[in-house]
Amino acid sequence: MSRLIFLFAIAALIYLLVKSYRKSPVKPVDKNAEDMVQCAQCGVHLPVGESLTVSGQSFCCASHRDLFQK
Numbered sequence: 001m002s003r004l005i006f007l008f009a010i011a012a013l014i015y016l017l018v019k020s021y022r023k024s025p026v027k028p029v030d031k032n033a034e035d036m037v038q039c040a041q042c043g044v045h046l047p048v049g050e051s052l053t054v055s056g057q058s059f060c061c062a063s064h065r066d067l068f069q070k
């Protein structure tokens with residue numbers, strides 16, 4: 001009987017290890033955290049926080065912003 005408990009304890013330990021291992025490398029995906037915008041110059045989609053917004057238009061980088069305004 002004690003052997004059965006021992007095996008159960010090992011199984012529980014492995015289960016917990018696998019669970020914690022799987023949990024750590026995965027980033028919490030929250031798609032509502034940040035809205036996506038589209039670069040008005042090249043059309044690439046990027047998070048609002050990484051975009052440049054000028055007069056209502058969003059851009060992926062400063063050079064595309066400059067190109068669009070020319």
Ligand SMILES: [Zn+2]
Nearest residue numbers: 039042060064
């Ligand atoms: Zn762009």
